[in-house]
Amino acid sequence: MVTFKGNSVNLKGQNIEVGAKAPKVELVAGDLSLKSVGGASGKYQIINVVPSLDTGVCATQTRKFNEKASSLNNAEVFVISLDLPFAQGRFCSTEGISNVVALSDFRSKEFGEKYGVIIDGSPLEGLLSRAVFVVNPNGEIVHKEIVSEITTEPNYEAALGAIK
Template sequence: MVTFKGNAVTLAGKAVQVGDKAPKVDLVAGDLSVKSVGGASGKYQIINVVPSLDTGVCATQTRKFNEKAANIPNTQVFVVSLDLPFAQGRFCSTEGIENVIALSDFRNKDFGDSYGVILAGSPLEGLLTRAVFVVNPDGQIVHKEIVSEITSEPDYEAALKAVK
């Protein structure tokens, strides 16, 4: 169950599980180009999902992944939100985020739908919930955490262990 400030919320989309092939989804990068996450990429992918980089917990989560995953070989780290690419770029520039690739699902919520992380029935309805997915180089989901309380941080170490 997922809650927002103690109140139950529902998630929309097709939930994926550990062991599933990670859906390959196109997202929008800061320069408005299209970049894909999921699928087989030959590298580990840590997909850090947040409701909005404009909140304290989301910013902390992204900063921590920027620090903790910086030196992990053969790994790409992403932050996915519905923030506009311009706002994501400003956040990354201001915060010195250099090891995380910010991507936006604002165009059609394909990521949110494909991974089952669209918030429904809450004040944050329509945004993405807080989650972390780790995809191995062959495109298989090897770690999934849908954070049970949206205002809480994820288990960073569990995600990093999935890569090591």
Template sequence: MPVTFKNNPVKISGKELNIGDFAPEVALVGKDLSVSKIGGAKGVYQIINVVPSLDTGVCATQTRKFNQKAASLSNAQVYVVSMDLPFAQGRFCATEGIENLSVWSDFRNKDFGQNYGVLLADGPLEGLLSRAVFVIDPDGKIVYKEICAEITNEPDYEAPIQAIK
């Protein structure tokens, strides 16, 4: 799928995942430096909200909107994944009042980016993650996927929620 940043083509690398594929389980670092795994079968739905950096306006808006939507979900865990350092993620959550979802960093090994096919391989944001949303069902299958064609655009907010209803 072609992806652009400010209308300029960029390449994304890693294994492309599609609806129906098993979502790989990957270890990520939390804002308190704990390590946890997301993906795979968890017995609940998982909404994985992927952003290049919480330090940008679009990423911050996307995270705030998913935080609001997560408050009404009783059958899902909602995550934000970026390459931001855990300290910056913690500061962002404290400043913005983000309490209904958890933030995770892929900065150590880029395993999430590689295993979910969203690692930016070139362009000004090379090494960060492309903007995307994945929904994983309780059995670990991907039931929704959106990789934003233009990184500076927000994703669809309603479709991921509808995928778990």
């Protein structure tokens, strides 16, 4: 069950579980090119999902993954939101985010649909819910956390612990 400030929130999209193949999805990068996440990449992928980088908890979550990612050798770290790529770029530049790749799902919401994280029926309707997925080099989901209260941070250590 997911809540926003204590009120129940529904999520739309497919429900994927640990052990499943991570759907490969193309998202928009800061230079408006397309970048894929999910699927087999030969590296671990930490897919950090936030409603908007323009909120305190989302900013903190991205900063913490940026700090922790600096010590990872076999992993790429992404932050995905529906923010426009220009806003994401400004945020990363202002905050000194260099170890996390910001990607936007604004064009199609395909990521939100395939990973089951589109918020439905709340003041945040249409945005992505707070979540973390870890995909192993073979493209399998080895960690999934849909954060139960959208206004709280995820379990960073559990996500990082999924990387061997």
